[in-house]
Amino acid sequence: MSMQDDEILGKAYDSNLMMRLIRYLRPYKWQVTGAIVLSMVVALLESVRPFFTKIAVDDNIAKGDKEGLLYTTMLFFAVLMIRGVMQFFNAYLTQWIGQKTIYDLRIEIYRHLQYRSLRFFDKNPIGRLITRVTNDVEVLNEMFSSGIVMVFSDVFMIIGIVWLMFSMNWKLAIITLSVLPFLFYGTFLFRKKAREAYREVRLQVAKINTFMQEHISGMLVDQIFNRQKKSFKKFEYINGAHRDANIKSIFYYALFYPSVDIIGSVVVGLIIWYSANGIIEGTVTIGTIMAFLQFNEMFWRPIRDLSEKYNIMQTAMASSERIFKLLDDKTAIIDSENPVSLNKTKGKIEFKNVWFAYNDEEWILKNISLTIFPxxxxxxxxxxxxxxxxxxxxxxxxxDIQKGEILIDGINIKNVSQVDLRKNIGLVMQDVFLFSGDVKTNIDLGNEEISIDKVKHSAEMVGVKKFIDSLQGGFSGEVKERGSTFSVGQKQLISFARTLAYNPQILVLDEATSSVDTETEILIQQAIIKLLQDRTSIVIAHRLSTIQRADKIIVMHKGEIRESGNHQELLAVGGIYQKLYQLQYKEQEKASLN
Ligand SMILES: Nc1ncnc2c1ncn2[C@@H]1O[C@H](COP(=O)(O)OP(=O)(O)OP(=O)(O)O)[C@@H](O)[C@H]1O
Ligand SMILES: [Mg+2]
Known part of the structure; x- marks a missing residue:
């Protein structure tokens, strides 16, 4: 997997990406408008606070106006109350918007993944896809819920404070703002360094994830070959790199915040120094000084916030770019526009000069032709x-194949909808996959048309009912992730029951090679006979018993059909089949005779 993909941190703002992201807010446009208005109001109510201080000190306290002071205090209290309530609604609304949008986005990604073809999954490692649905979407949540709306609030706050300062005393306002160039330069330096450090942290996080995912899945191999120490060393190294990257990024943050505070303190000094003269000369009131000291304190918070928002935006842009790249991937099997309906096939299958390659022109199947009658x-x-x-x-x-045709009942499968096609074909895979849940659901796969009686009947037919009944909970018994508490043979039989319950007209069985105990082997053989009854079937056979019962045997070699015929015919030819028989099946024959 290309690690770079997860490491790239692009621009903090990309108008194309932004336009596309904004579309996710469209269903909630009224809520977004509401949140922006609320944050404006909160910013305004917040920034007028020093104004009350000035009135209280200059107009009420200085003049001994007790009643006026009470009045100012009450009004101030009312403003604070209203601000608090507004803040609540604002916070609630912004988080609400964030949660709604990421819900929509996750649904969209999952739906998109569901309709990608196997080619897509061959290309994209699972870990990467999981990161898209979890981490990347979470980053966007942060942007939707705190980023966009809060930027408005910060900007309004800054505008409000600057405006109030100038209207109160423009000279003091200029003094307060005189340090801004230093601040901007400092922020610029910080952002650059923080960005590099942050990129490194992300890279290390991706490494830890990849390592963990692979080594937890492969834990058994580690243990079998006593490789724990070696893996531990590797992990220790990656974990150390992650720690160092984080400490480095913390260093810049730790440096930045006190620096902003120091700049703020310098301004406090400047205000007091300038105002001392002003008071003596009678141009500045005590209330004004107090108000400015408060303004000064309030001013730095939104500015600090904004540089943090910058980071959020930057990560969000990178995440959204990756998410959109995934959503734009069109690797899929496309249904024909006017599909021929195929309700219940008769079960005739034809391959006509089929050529297929997974990659470009590395032909895996070469000129395959075969006909299977109902x-x-x-x-x-x-x-x-x-x-x-x-x-x-x-x-x-x-x-999809590159050359040739595959026909079912004489219809090219490309002209049948995938739903119709797969409804008619029951495929039993080489490795059985069980979902976590219960046994019944693993047989009917949640299809409500399949009754519990049918589930039980299918299990009975393939000879697994006795086993299921013996489980704690029977058909409602628990199945753990990947069916880890079942043996290979048991899983196989459950998957047979699943296919039988769906009762497809065409059955395709990729026989598993794994050997099971004799008793289960007999059960499986009998189950296969039941499965094949009254249907067109293709069996990729490893069992001699299955092969001997087949109407025709096809011998594949390096992507080509080399021989075909029944068991006796092929043995008589003395070709590949005969060799295979000598090497693989003779043993089975002996075993079954004993
Ligand atoms: N997803 C894939 N991408 C690229 N190449 C693949 C893919 N799947 C299989 N191949 C290649 O195609 C060839 C045929 O594989 P296939 O799985 O059809 O073999 P098989 O006959 O079923 O073997 P087995 O008896 O071991 O199951 C192999 O050389 C394999 O490396
Ligand atoms: Mg195979």
């Missing part, structure tokens, strides 16, 4: 990597 069972055999699994992936249209 009700027939075809066994495909061949060495590992010969292209057997590939053939059945093509029939189910998991990949």
């Amino acid at each position: 009700g027939e069972t075809i066994a495909i055999v061949g060495h590992t990597g010969a292209g057997k699994t590939t053939i059945i992936n093509l029939l189910d249209r998991m990949y």
Whole structure:
């Protein structure tokens, strides 16, 4: 995986990305408007605070106006109350908007992923896709909920304070603002350094994630080969790099905030120094000094906030770029615009001069032609990597072929909708996948048309009902993630029951190679017989018993069909099949005779 992808930190503002992001706010435009108005009001109510101090000191206290002081205090209190209430609504609303938008975005990404073809998943590591749906979306949440709206509030706050300062005393206002160039320069330096440090942190986080994901999945291998120490050293190193990167970034933050405070303190000194003369000369009142000291304190917060927002925006732009890149990926199997409906197929399958490559022109299947008549069972055999699994992936249209045609009942599968196609084909994969949940749901996969009786009947047919009944909870018994508490044979039988419950007209079985105990083996053999009954079937066979029962055996070699015929015919030819038989199946034959 390209690590760079997760490390790139682009611009803090990109108008194209921004326009596209804003679209996610459109359904909530009234709420967004409300939040912006509220934050304006809060900023205004916040920035007038020093004004009350000045009135209280200069107009009430200085003149001994007790009643006026009470009045000012009450008014001030009322303003604070209103501000508090507004702040509540503002915070609630902005977070609400953030949560709504990321909900929408996550749904969109998941839906998009659901319709990508296998080619897409061949290209994109799982870890990266998970990062998109979790981290990257979370970053956008931060931008939607605190970024956009709060920027308004900060800017209004700054405008409000500057305006009030100038209207109160323009000379003091200029003195207060005189340090701004230093501040801007300092912020510029900080941002540059912080950005580099932050990029490094992100890179290290990505490394930790990748490492953890791989090593937790591969923990068993680590343990079997006693590699824990070695893996630990590797992790220690990555974790150390992550710590150092973080400490470095903390260093810049730790330096920046006190620096801003020092600049603020210098301004306090300047205000007092200037006003001391003013008071003596009678041009500045005590209330004004107090108000300015407060303004000064309030002024730096939004400025500091804004530089933090800059970081949020920067990460958000980078995340949104990655998310949009994912959403723009069009790798998919596209349905024909006017699909021919295929409700219940008769089960005739034809491959006509099919060529297929996973990549460019590295042909994995070369000029494959074969016909399977309704009700027939075809066994495909061949060495590992010969292209057997590939053939059945093509029939189910998991990949589109480059040349030739695949027909079902004489209709090109490209002209049938994928829903119709897959409804008619039951595919039992080489590795069984069970979802966490219960046994019943793993058989009916949540399809409400499949009754519990049908589920039980299917389990009975493939001979797994007794086992399921013996589980705690029976058909409602718990299945852990990936079915980790079941044996390979048990999982296999459950997946047979699943296919039988869906009762497809065409059955495709990629027989697992893993050996199971004799008793389970017999169960599986009998189950396969039940599965194949009354349907067109293609079996990628590893069991001699399955092969011998097939109407025709197809021998694949390096992407080509080299031989075809029944067991006896092929043995008589004395070619690849005969060799395979000698090497692989003879043992099975002996074992079954014993
Ligand atoms: N997703 C993929 N991307 C690229 N190449 C692939 C992909 N899947 C399989 N291949 C390649 O295609 C060839 C055929 O693979 P396939 O899985 O069809 O073999 P198979 O006959 O089913 O083998 P086995 O008996 O081991 O299951 C192999 O050389 C393999 O490396
Ligand atoms: Mg295979």
